[in-house]
Amino acid sequence: MRIQADQVFFRYDKLPVLTDISLDIREGTLTVLCGVTGSGKSTLLRLLSGLAQPASGTIAFDGGQPPAGKVSMVFQQPETQLFAGSVHKELEYGLAERGVPGPQRLELIRSALARVGLPYDEFGRRSPFLLSGGEKRRLCIAAAIASAPGLLVLDEPTAGLDPQAAEALLEMLRGLRRSGLTLVVGTHELDSFLPMADKVIVMSQGAVYYDGPALALSADPLLLTGAGLAPPAYIRLGHSLRECGLLAELPDSLDSLLAELEKQPVAAPAAELLPAAPVEQSPGRSPGRSNRLQPAEGDAVSHSSGPVDTETAPAQKLWQRLDPRVKWLGMVLGTLVVLGMDALLPLLLAAGLIAGLMLSARIPWRRTVRFFRPFLLMFLFLWLLSSLSWSSPDYTLGPVGVSAAGMARGGLNVLRFLLLIALGFLFTETTTGAPLREGLEWGIAPLRKLGVRTRNWSLAVSVTLQFVPWILGKLAQLQLALDSRGRKARGLARYSPRQAALLIVPLLILVIGMGDELATAVESRGYDPAKERTPSYRLSWQNRDTLALLFILLAAALLWTVSRFS
Ligand SMILES: Nc1ncnc2c1ncn2[C@@H]1O[C@H](COP(=O)(O)OP(=O)(O)OP(=O)(O)O)[C@@H](O)[C@H]1O
Numbered sequence: 001m002r003i004q005a006d007q008v009f010f011r012y013d014k015l016p017v018l019t020d021i022s023l024d025i026r027e028g029t030l031t032v033l034c035g036v037t038g039s040g041k042s043t044l045l046r047l048l049s050g051l052a053q054p055a056s057g058t059i060a061f062d063g064g065q066p067p068a069g070k071v072s073m074v075f076q077q078p079e080t081q082l083f084a085g086s087v088h089k090e091l092e093y094g095l096a097e098r099g100v101p102g103p104q105r106l107e108l109i110r111s112a113l114a115r116v117g118l119p120y121d122e123f124g125r126r127s128p129f130l131l132s133g134g135e136k137r138r139l140c141i142a143a144a145i146a147s148a149p150g151l152l153v154l155d156e157p158t159a160g161l162d163p164q165a166a167e168a169l170l171e172m173l174r175g176l177r178r179s180g181l182t183l184v185v186g187t188h189e190l191d192s193f194l195p196m197a198d199k200v201i202v203m204s205q206g207a208v209y210y211d212g213p214a215l216a217l218s219a220d221p222l223l224l225t226g227a228g229l230a231p232p233a234y235i236r237l238g239h240s241l242r243e244c245g246l247l248a249e250l251p252d253s254l255d256s257l258l259a260e261l262e263k264q265p266v267a268a269p270a271a272e273l274l275p276a277a278p279v280e281q282s283p284g285r286s287p288g289r290s291n292r293l294q295p296a297e298g299d300a301v302s303h304s305s306g307p308v309d310t311e312t313a314p315a316q317k318l319w320q321r322l323d324p325r326v327k328w329l330g331m332v333l334g335t336l337v338v339l340g341m342d343a344l345l346p347l348l349l350a351a352g353l354i355a356g357l358m359l360s361a362r363i364p365w366r367r368t369v370r371f372f373r374p375f376l377l378m379f380l381f382l383w384l385l386s387s388l389s390w391s392s393p394d395y396t397l398g399p400v401g402v403s404a405a406g407m408a409r410g411g412l413n414v415l416r417f418l419l420l421i422a423l424g425f426l427f428t429e430t431t432t433g434a435p436l437r438e439g440l441e442w443g444i445a446p447l448r449k450l451g452v453r454t455r456n457w458s459l460a461v462s463v464t465l466q467f468v469p470w471i472l473g474k475l476a477q478l479q480l481a482l483d484s485r486g487r488k489a490r491g492l493a494r495y496s497p498r499q500a501a502l503l504i505v506p507l508l509i510l511v512i513g514m515g516d517e518l519a520t521a522v523e524s525r526g527y528d529p530a531k532e533r534t535p536s537y538r539l540s541w542q543n544r545d546t547l548a549l550l551f552i553l554l555a556a557a558l559l560w561t562v563s564r565f566s
Pocket residue numbers: 012015017035036037038039040041042043044
């Protein structure tokens with residue numbers, strides 16, 4: 001499959017991440033996408049696999065839209081992509097979603113597993129969660145190639161693998177390329193991937209810095225160092241040896257360098273010919289003779305100035321500067337007032353007020369939608385459940401009775417819970433970890449006199465509050481992994497009970513793993529709840545905090561009054 005990107009721009013909320021990307025990737029080739037961390041590789045890979053859409057510009061697959069099921073992606077961190085009860089089911093999911101009839105599936109699953117070196121008879125019934133890191137990676141690739149895609153996109157396929165597993169994976173990718181599959185690989189592993197690349201795209205600050213054959217990078221390492229990347233060892237070594245007169249040609253891989261050196265008996269070089277400084281260099285700084293690898297002034301290679309200013313907006317800054325004690329007080333008072341409301345008017349007033357506050361905090365709407373989406377379906381379900389009535393239904397639909405009073409009561413409860421969640425969301429979105437914790441410790445400090453370990457409480461609350469965005473992030477990753485396997489469900493259907501069932505086990509495994517890591521981290525840092533600690537954030541009450549407190553008290557009094565008289 002041929003992929004052509006034309007003047008593609010992409011942004012996350014308001015943050016521009018990719019600028020003016022134009023590419024032409026030929027069918028049956030292996031393209032390596034590299035760049036320093038944060039240069040936009042993963043984002044570009046998602047666009048190339050059709051999982052995200054450009055803000056402007058076009059990406060054509062064989063001249064048109066991506067054909068259904070013909071583009072597959074394997075993400076970083078394979079453990080976030082596995083969700084089924086067995087290796088067989090893991091592969092079957094994508095085939096079923098792509099409409100492959102049942103009787104044909106087993107053969108395709110066997111063949112895909114064989115291609116990645118996981119024999120079906122040995123692995124088919126095993127749990128994906130209990131495989132080794134390398135096996136999980138292979139399984140993800142098998143799941144991606146089972147439906148015979150025309151394009152396979154891989155993000156950091158060898159990260160975290162030992163050299164043997166990495167070499168086996170590279171061999172597997174060579175085999176896939178030989179079979180005519182178009183491959184695009186995002187990687188930092190230039191030593192391994194450059195020698196096998198037909199084309200290399202070097203990214204820098206969200207723009208294409210170099211796009212061309214890998215061989216040109218051997219000849220001119222500036223094309224890599226200029227983007228902050230260290231050239232592979234064989235390129236650096238090749239240059240040093242050639243300058244010493246020990247090598248005629250620049251090598252295009254470690255193997256060709258070794259072969260060249262083996263061919264000619266190497267005479268011991270005269271001392272003055274030896275490199276004056278170690279060849280080792282870090283990105284952006286080249287000691288000794290390697291200075292020639294630094295980008296020269298007026299370097300012909302052009303690159304964009306990268307993402308624009310990302311400064312926090314003044315309104316956001318004000319919210320962040322507010323003393324966390326005001327925010328804690330606001331949240332506690334708001335929670336009490338909302339819990340005390342049992343009529344629609346005050347609840348709607350409170351909803352309007354919280355929506356206004358969220359707007360003033362400039363929380364990106366996409367982030368808000370992403371946060372509330374999982375709750376909405378759950379609350380809708382609870383609402384419907386609370387409106388069911390068998391004893392005194394107002395309406396009947398076959399065997400199901402619905403009570404108007406139950407519906408009204410359920411609706412009010414759902415609204416109340418949504419408001420409480422919105423208050424928590426507003427609070428955590430505008431308060432970072434340290435102020436949040438210091439504010440809470442201040443609030444519960446009097447309990448210390450009663451012998452309560454308040455530090456444990458505040459740590460638990462702040463970790464829990466910070467855990468929520470982490471869980472939502474993992475949920476989004478899992479959703480993306482399901483999409484990459486050809487899932488058809490879109491919109492709210494992605495939260496149906498069937499889809500939710502797919503997510504629950506992997507999410508639980510991730511949460512338990514994270515909890516375990518967190519506990520180990522807290523322990524390894526010598527956390528002792530009995531000891532005094534140095535505050536990580538100094539609380540300081542300003543005039544703006546007094547004004548904010550007055551506003552909170554006024555709003556609470558108003559809402560309370562309205563709720564008493566409605
Ligand atoms: N979901 C997101 N929301 C907001 N910003 C994001 C999101 N994902 C990535 N970014 C930002 O976009 C930029 C590019 O990120 P991306 O993950 O594409 O980089 P990368 O080159 O793949 O990095 P790495 O090598 O570390 O994986 C970074 O500045 C990152 O902070």
